[in-house]
Amino acid sequence: MGDKKHSQTHDADHHDHDDHHHHHHDNDFTDYMAAVTEYRRSFASKADVMSQAPDPAVREMVAYMDSMGIENCFDRFDKQKPHCAFGLAGICCKNCSLGPCKITEKSPRGTCGATADLIVARNMARAAAGGVAAHGARAREVMLTLKKAASGEIDLPIVGKNKVLGVANMYGLETEGKTIESLAGEIADILLEDMSRTVPGKHRTLTAVAPPERQQVWNDLGITPISSYHEIFETLHATTVATQGDWRKAMDQFLRLGITFSMNSVVGGSIASDCLFGIPTRSTIKANLGALKKDFVNIAIHGHAPLLATEVIKTARTEKFVTMAKEAGAQGIQFYGICCSGLSTMYRLGGVIPLSNANGAELVVATGALDLWLADIQEVFPGIMDVANCFKTVVVTTNESNRLPGAEHIGYKRDLSDLNRLPELADRIVTRAIESFKNRLDVKRHIPPYEVEAEVGFGLEYLSEYYGGSVKPIADALKEGKILGIINLAGCTNTRIVFEKAIVDVADILLKNNILIFANGCASFPMAKLGYCSVKGQDKCGNSLKEFLGSDMPPVMHFGECIDNAHAVGTFATIAGLLGHPIKDLPFAEVTPEWSNEKGVGAALAFRMLGFDSYHCVHAPVQGSKKVMDFLYGGTRELLGSCMNVDPDPEKLAQMIISDFKTARKKLAWDV
Numbered sequence: 001m002g003d004k005k006h007s008q009t010h011d012a013d014h015h016d017h018d019d020h021h022h023h024h025h026d027n028d029f030t031d032y033m034a035a036v037t038e039y040r041r042s043f044a045s046k047a048d049v050m051s052q053a054p055d056p057a058v059r060e061m062v063a064y065m066d067s068m069g070i071e072n073c074f075d076r077f078d079k080q081k082p083h084c085a086f087g088l089a090g091i092c093c094k095n096c097s098l099g100p101c102k103i104t105e106k107s108p109r110g111t112c113g114a115t116a117d118l119i120v121a122r123n124m125a126r127a128a129a130g131g132v133a134a135h136g137a138r139a140r141e142v143m144l145t146l147k148k149a150a151s152g153e154i155d156l157p158i159v160g161k162n163k164v165l166g167v168a169n170m171y172g173l174e175t176e177g178k179t180i181e182s183l184a185g186e187i188a189d190i191l192l193e194d195m196s197r198t199v200p201g202k203h204r205t206l207t208a209v210a211p212p213e214r215q216q217v218w219n220d221l222g223i224t225p226i227s228s229y230h231e232i233f234e235t236l237h238a239t240t241v242a243t244q245g246d247w248r249k250a251m252d253q254f255l256r257l258g259i260t261f262s263m264n265s266v267v268g269g270s271i272a273s274d275c276l277f278g279i280p281t282r283s284t285i286k287a288n289l290g291a292l293k294k295d296f297v298n299i300a301i302h303g304h305a306p307l308l309a310t311e312v313i314k315t316a317r318t319e320k321f322v323t324m325a326k327e328a329g330a331q332g333i334q335f336y337g338i339c340c341s342g343l344s345t346m347y348r349l350g351g352v353i354p355l356s357n358a359n360g361a362e363l364v365v366a367t368g369a370l371d372l373w374l375a376d377i378q379e380v381f382p383g384i385m386d387v388a389n390c391f392k393t394v395v396v397t398t399n400e401s402n403r404l405p406g407a408e409h410i411g412y413k414r415d416l417s418d419l420n421r422l423p424e425l426a427d428r429i430v431t432r433a434i435e436s437f438k439n440r441l442d443v444k445r446h447i448p449p450y451e452v453e454a455e456v457g458f459g460l461e462y463l464s465e466y467y468g469g470s471v472k473p474i475a476d477a478l479k480e481g482k483i484l485g486i487i488n489l490a491g492c493t494n495t496r497i498v499f500e501k502a503i504v505d506v507a508d509i510l511l512k513n514n515i516l517i518f519a520n521g522c523a524s525f526p527m528a529k530l531g532y533c534s535v536k537g538q539d540k541c542g543n544s545l546k547e548f549l550g551s552d553m554p555p556v557m558h559f560g561e562c563i564d565n566a567h568a569v570g571t572f573a574t575i576a577g578l579l580g581h582p583i584k585d586l587p588f589a590e591v592t593p594e595w596s597n598e599k600g601v602g603a604a605l606a607f608r609m610l611g612f613d614s615y616h617c618v619h620a621p622v623q624g625s626k627k628v629m630d631f632l633y634g635g636t637r638e639l640l641g642s643c644m645n646v647d648p649d650p651e652k653l654a655q656m657i658i659s660d661f662k663t664a665r666k667k668l669a670w671d672v
């Protein structure tokens with residue numbers, strides 16, 4: 001009898017507790033559902049893109065595709081509306097088959113007992129792991145190629161000889177009496193070990209590159225990573241069903257991923273690229289769709305792994321293929337850049353015309369001007385095939401990780417064991433492009449008449465040289481207030497926002513307020529296409545910034561592809577060193593207004609780990625957890641000296657950056 005009574009009391013207590021629990025969640029649930037519903041209402045439509053996109057070529061192409069009845073990502077985005085509120089809030093869990101579970105008023109916990117806080121934190125950690133893997137896969141490919149080139153296994157020159165020597169010194173390698181090749185081999189081994197270390201040990205790139213102040217912060221928080229492979233493995237393990245049950249510990253793993261994104265995927269990838277292909281050099285190029293040529297064999301380079309693309313461009317410029325193209329009735333062979341492989345080859349090999357980032361890729365194909373579309377990895381939308389088929393554009397994939405149904409595949413093995421075949425593969429690809437040119441003479445072309453000049457290929461080395469051996473003039477101008485602050489403008493574009501509009505709106509306001517802009521990756525496309533990377537772009541600047549830039553510098557300095565975040569960070573860190581302050585105390589920021597994927601999560605997080613505040617017009621899927629949202633949008637300030645700031649209105653976001661820069665300057669006792 002006593003046992004039964006005890007049981008009833010326990011049940012009653014449990015019921016009361018549950019009621020209280022429900023009541024607490026009702027309020028939270030109502031609040032975040034209202035916030036998400038409001039946010040969802042602000043999403044752009046295809047009609048908005050047609051009327052408000054800042055690039056007239058984009059507006060024209062969206063309307064043209066509309067008139068032809070050909071679908072693109074803007075159509076598909078509209079068809080998804082209204083977007084899933086649970087997904088937007090981050091409170092949908094499908095990590096096991098006890099569900100899938102979603103948090104609602106009726107069900108404040110998943111089947112396993114996971115709360116909204118835990119579900120949101122685990123989802124964010126998994127997204128960051130995806131970002132580290134994406135940029136990391138690209139980096140690993142270049143590191144392995146560097147290793148093979150160094151050992152002579154493949155016949156590929158190591159172009160960045162000075163970079164090899166600089167990096168060898170940075171790692172403390174003995175250089176006396178060693179060839180560039182043997183040093184490059186040692187560097188490749190260090191980079192690969194930092195990427196894939198399984199036996200915990202010292203992370204050599206982190207130790208050599210990260211400011212001591214940051215290393216101390218990470219050690220004190222217990223978040224120094226072991227390697228990319230280790231942290232991704234650990235994240236996927238800890239977020240499986242009924243493993244990590246503490247949302248805050250899941251966020252520690254999230255932070256570790258931010259550091260390895262920075263040190264391995266970006267810095268490691270950048271070191272390997274610079275050693276193998278050479279560092280960026282400044283050059284003037286043409287940008288936007290008006291630069292498409294009608295009587296040429298036109299090849300688009302799309303993706304993020306520039307190995308085969310680089311070989312294809314070199315091959316196409318040999319006498320054999322120049323002659324073959326002319327015999328086919330073309331004036332020559334022209335290359336165009338989509339995403340980062342296009343940017344990488346643009347500033348290293350020259351003569352590659354940047355046209356668009358991922359979301360605009362279908363618009364480029366719809367011009368009908370491209371004979372061959374060469375796709376390697378990442379941000380190659382499957383939808384591109386439908387458009388290519390309408391215009392007889394041949395799509396060639398080169399990487400096993402990125403196959404497209406209906407495309408032709410001319411690539412190397414996934415273990416890179418046949419990289420010595422690069423010249424033969426490039427030969428086949430250029431031959432295929434010339435064949436395609438002959439087969440497409442009847443295809444209608446629609447080329448919007450918009451093109452501008454852009455300056456590209458900026459980096460620490462170039463700026464130091466330009467300013468007489470050091471970037472001290474930039475540091476001095478910052479301290480004196482001629483430059484109010486400096487931002488790194490990066491990130492993809494997002495269909496939630498009018499295509500490229502947030503990037504342009506933010507840039508306009510910041511330049512007027514004398515804020516200098518470094519740009520790279522997808523966000524650099526609207527800057528290049530719309531004249532911001534030209535000296536003429538100084539018309540958009542406030543007086544003191546204009547005066548500082550002088551007669552020869554654009555207000556937006558184009559640093560290159562997305563992993564060239566590493567070049568930007570190197571420049572910021574050097575300026576910080578000259579000023580004698582840590583990055584976290586300076587008027588610096590990472591601004592990715594339209595970020596849209598897991599790499600974007602990783603990039604913004606990586607900058608925050610280094611002490612930069614990050615600013616965005618797109619919310620992360622965290623609104624379903626007040627704890628996780630508060631942690632990221634302010635709570636990390638105490639731990640890292642930096643945090644995340646979001647406002648879907650680009651004007652408000654820009655004002656927030658200006659205000660934060662003024663606050664930072666006041667703390668430094670600098671003129672505002």
